[in-house]
Amino acid sequence: MSETQTNTDTPLLSVRDLKVHFPFRRGSLLNPQKGVIRAVDGISFDIARGETLGLVGESGCGKSTTARAIINLVSPTSGDVKVDGVSIAGMSDAAMLPYRRRVQMVFQDPFASLNPRMTVGGIIGEPLVVHSLARGRDRKLEVLRLMELVGLNPRFLNRYPHEFSGGQRQRIGIARALAVQPDLILCDEPVSALDVSIQAQIINLLMDLQQKLGLSYLFIAHDLAVVRHIATRVGVMYLGRIAELATAEELYAGPKHPYTEALLSAVPVPDPELAAKRQRIVLSGEVPSPDVYYPGCAFADRCPVKIERCLTDRPALPNKKHAAACWVREEDVQLDQRSV
């Protein structure tokens, strides 16, 4: 357990009603259009110490934006992010510095997220410099140790990112995040470019560190089998909101939200015989757009079990252990009052 753990009752990370809207201006001079993209539109969740929250959902539903808002890479439009009970929204860079050490991010794109002009040694060692954690020989030894930990040949210390394959670059990002011994790592598709054997090594490593050091993870991934394995709880996002939140066991054993159901039915199975027989739930209907405000449930148009109410009233995510924002599948759903 880390020493910084001051109060065991406050969650390590607490996100409340977070919204990130990107204003845009499009169209021509004659026909200007203005509006906002509601990338993240009111989500709340906690991550406790030593816990892994999996975050899954449709491409473009706001997962990366959520993670970026948590480390202040984009400013939230509204809502609050607390680390250990302290609100970090609007904090100055200097005041942010300790949080930047405690909360690290592994970025989704292993190609764009590494500085092309720095060697691997420089990239992995940089956070050690920024946070004055190790210098000189110690730093080099630490970098070599980290490279070995993620399965990179330490001989490549002086290579540049473009000299690595996609999966090798992804592991450079992971080594960099681990360098400063953070409390929380926001992992945005951290294993998507790895073959399943190296993926297994990395996942075992992350889980091992969690056991030993009490690390917490926000784990964004499209591979639902991987999420099932690593996550203690899972949030399913749909168009900027959380549609369902539950323990991993409950979610996979009995999904409540119709979107979660459709998602689970589409998981490809690594078996050609079974794959040929698989039936997936094909969603028809209009895929909603993040620049439109939907008064009802955003999934309504594609939903196989919708009722009339779904088109006009927005269901809130109830505050309970296995919760779904759905008028049909969830018992005590309230009208979402906050959102306009």
Added chain:
Amino acid sequence: MTQTESTPATTSSESSDDAILSVSDLHVSFKTDEGMVRAVRGVSFDVRAGETVAIVGESGSGKSVTNLAMMGLVPKPPGNVDSGKAMFGGRDLLTMSDRNLQDIRGRHIAMIFQDPMTALNPLMTVEQQLTEMTRLHLSLTRQEARKRAVEMLGLVGITAPEKRLRDYPHQFSGGMRQRVMIAMALSCEPELLIADEPTTALDVTIQAQIMELLADLQARKGTAIVLITHDLGVVAGVADRVLVMYAGRIVERADVRTLFANPQHPYTIGLLGSLPNIESNRDEPLAAIPGQPPDLSQPIVGCSFRDRCPHRFERCQTDDPVLTSRGALESEPHMAACHADLTNADAEHAEAQQ
């Protein structure tokens, strides 16, 4: 049953007449501070019209470099295509002039890159990038090209495509960028599509939609697809044949059912054994192949997998295994590059899996 006569990887047990792409004995290396990195060390394979060939394998095994080499996109220097052929429509892509290659790229062969930013220009709008190809290759007017762009974006599941045409790539999510690239690659309906990890950033529902789109193109146009992916679920669902790469070589090849049911190379067996299961238990660590792949800047003696291999014996230390037949099934030969005969190890493997 293992037949022991060896089939040299370079010759043409596989070079069938109906192949639209035929790669033989490709070697690619990179000059680095640590020496020559032999990224691709003698790769041969064929792709026929209308079929999907999946390439799977270890991260860093040379999958991307193999395909970049065919498209003339290995950066030179530090890279170099040392030898080999890649025949497409009777011409060798590896010796073709840049101009001729450019005519073929995009129009006849399209590539979906593992790195979206190789294909997307951050300073151009999505519309500019999508219309550039179709105007050039299909001679569409601006209007037509725009219409085609909207249609393609819709097909890859981008909502409100008209509105998003004017966006720049950085305004798109990771998966949306990937889909723009897919739309670009498909918009000229190529005869050969090389897709390098096309669905890593896509959720499973959109992934299924994209796979259907590819299948549809394949059915209509007879497009051949080379699909590089780590997602063995996708491989099981769409591939006809599979090539397994390790340390710059193909170490096993078979039709998809045989490969999953009866893998013969210890690396393939380890890979399939590392799959997380949707029902897997959190308390048990995932199985992984222990150890690291060899350093490709050093000479490799014996089998490149030997240090990690549970089946190794003396011969593996000294002799380089070539692809040998493990029994043909239907049209596709099943071959593996391994000295051990694992045809009877099946039962043990099945037990170990329990």
